[in-house]
Amino acid sequence: xxxxxxxxxxxxxxxxxxxxxxxxxxxxxxxxxxxxxxxxxxxxxxxxxxxxxxxxxxxxxxxxxxxxxxxxxxxxxxxxxxxxxxxxxxxxxxxxxxxxxxxxxxxxxxxxxxxxxxxxxxxxxxxxxxxxxxxxxxxxxxxxxxxxxxxxxxxxxxxxxxxxxxxxxxxxxxxxxxxxxxxxxxxxxxxxxxxxxxxxxxxxxxxxxxxxxxxxxxxxxxxxxxxxxxxxxxxxxxxxxxxxxxxxxxxxxxxxxxxxxxxxxxxxxxxxxxxxxxxxxxxxxxxxxxxxxxxxxxxxxxxxxxxxxxxxxxxxxxxxxxxxxxxxxxxxxxxxxxxxxxxxxxxxxxxxxxxxxxxxxx
Ligand SMILES: [Zn+2]
Numbered sequence: 001x002x003x004x005x006x007x008x009x010x011x012x013x014x015x016x017x018x019x020x021x022x023x024x025x026x027x028x029x030x031x032x033x034x035x036x037x038x039x040x041x042x043x044x045x046x047x048x049x050x051x052x053x054x055x056x057x058x059x060x061x062x063x064x065x066x067x068x069x070x071x072x073x074x075x076x077x078x079x080x081x082x083x084x085x086x087x088x089x090x091x092x093x094x095x096x097x098x099x100x101x102x103x104x105x106x107x108x109x110x111x112x113x114x115x116x117x118x119x120x121x122x123x124x125x126x127x128x129x130x131x132x133x134x135x136x137x138x139x140x141x142x143x144x145x146x147x148x149x150x151x152x153x154x155x156x157x158x159x160x161x162x163x164x165x166x167x168x169x170x171x172x173x174x175x176x177x178x179x180x181x182x183x184x185x186x187x188x189x190x191x192x193x194x195x196x197x198x199x200x201x202x203x204x205x206x207x208x209x210x211x212x213x214x215x216x217x218x219x220x221x222x223x224x225x226x227x228x229x230x231x232x233x234x235x236x237x238x239x240x241x242x243x244x245x246x247x248x249x250x251x252x253x254x255x256x257x258x259x260x261x262x263x264x265x266x267x268x269x270x271x272x273x274x275x276x277x278x279x280x281x282x283x284x285x286x287x288x289x290x291x292x293x294x295x296x297x298x299x300x301x302x303x304x305x306x307x308x309x310x311x312x313x314x315x316x317x318x319x320x321x322x323x324x325x326x327x328x329x330x331x332x333x334x335x336x337x338x339x340x341x342x343x344x345x346x347x348x349x350x351x352x353x354x355x356x357x358x359x360x361x362x
Contacts, residue, residue, distance in 0.1 A: 079283060079358050087353030090193055091346030097124075097189035098261065098345075099337055101167075102179040108171040109137070109144040109215045109233075117167055117188075118147050121212050124192050125151050128199060133241065137233040141171065141219040148234045149212040151195055155203035159252040161356055162209045164235065164304055165191050166216030166258070170331050177333040182323055186261025186340055188212055190349055197353060205360025206252055213238065216304055232304055239307035253277055253359055254308040254315040259330075260348040262320050263341035267348070269295035273305065274314040281316055284354035290347045297322075318348060 101120065107113040122130065133148035165187030169180035179185065191210045198208055215233035218225070242248040255277075260267070269278060278295065285294045305315040323329045329339055 080361055087350050087357065088197060089346055089349035089353060090196070091342035091344070091349065093196070094186075094189045094193040094345040094349065095261075095337070095340060095342040097192045098181055098185045098340060101185045101188060102181045102337060106174050106176070106178055107167070107169045107180070107184075108174040108217070109146060109168050109219070111174065114168060118149070121149055121167065121188065121192065125149070125195060128153070128195065133234075133238060135237050137215055137237075139215075139219045139233070140225055140230055144215065144219075144233075146215045146234050146237065148214055148238055150238075151198075151210045153195075153198040153201075153203055153208045153210075155205045155207040155360075157204075157206045157360065158250070159206040160209055160247070160250045161206045161253050161255065161359055162211055162251055162308075163191065163194060163255045163257065163352060163356075164211040164213055165256070166214065166234065166304060167212045168214055168217055168234075170217045171219040172221050173331060173333075178331070178335065179333075181335050181337045181340055182259050182261045183330065183335055184216070184258075185337075186259065186345060187257035190257055190260060190345055190352075193345070193349055194352065197349075205356070208356060211235075211238065213304060228302070232307065235304040236307050239311060243311060248311055248313060251308070251313050252362070254305055254313050255281075255352060255355065256303060256305045256315065256317045256319075257348060257352070258303055258317065258319045259323060260318055260320060261340035261344050262323050263339060263344060264322070265293045265320055265341070265344040265347060266296060266322055267294045267318050267320050268297050268299040268301065270303075270317045270319065271298060271300040272302065272309055273316040274309070277314045277316040280358050281318065281351060281355050284358055285347075285351045288347075288350055288354055290351055293344075293347055294351070318352070 101107075101117060104113045104116045104120070107117045122132075129152040131150040131152065133150060135146055137144050137146045165184070167184050167188040169178060169184055191212060194208075195210055198210070213234040216231060216235065218227050218231040220230050239248070242251070282291065282294055285291045299321055301317050301319055301321065303317045303319065305317045308315045321327060321330075324334070324339065329335050
């Protein structure tokens, strides 16, 4: 994860965010299909406490249209009653994956360790439908090979749910003992376990594509360059590619996981994300009894979801950006496995699977 804006007045935040992103990501004109009537209906329920029944009946509690994501709000959320057993997910196996990933050491783009982690991820996807998206990124530090890895699990419904995580570590920290256990490691391990859960299952729903995206981190310290022009290389390339080949139109939701392994799990409500999709995530968390770990705090996060937000794809960044007191472990050699918990991976993994199940009913 590479950037966050805190405590900025909302109007200013939105303007800054939209302007700066637009500089780099040309708006494609994909219209937002928001039925005004539905938005108005949702507005009538403003101020109500959110609980499970209310959420089912009332739809999104957020109707503020000043944030980028809220433009993509669609219908009031209605879900079928709870059914079936809770989704399975193995947090203990996931934390073992984190340990194996960080054992390679720092994995910035262009490094030998990075190549080892690429091979590690693909070795866990044997027999799956895997697409390798390779290109060369032109960065302030020169050209680097970039490798997005995409595992595709087909469903019966027409449409795709993308779940993404970056796996590289911060380039400016390449000569330190920085291993990114939480930042890049935890979410990449989470996706490996999600692949285990998807594998061999007949998906009665949308196709699910798991994306281990590359070169999310800036290659220069944020203070040296415009971070919006020096980061998100891999996911930006994928968004461009999927826009060109028509894939983007099929994506029903883009779910991003980043820094989700903290033992003190407190996922932010991100104001750059799509409110109705975050509400769906909250509904999923509530159904599983994990709602206390979600959305107690608002933030505005710049992360891998931005290229999809700007293209009108419903997107949600699941990120806990309080990693240690005052976030002291972020981008430091203190980002190590001992700060993480298999329970946190379990919670986020189950909530993502439940979110997918709810989206499948749409
Ligand atoms: Zn980072």
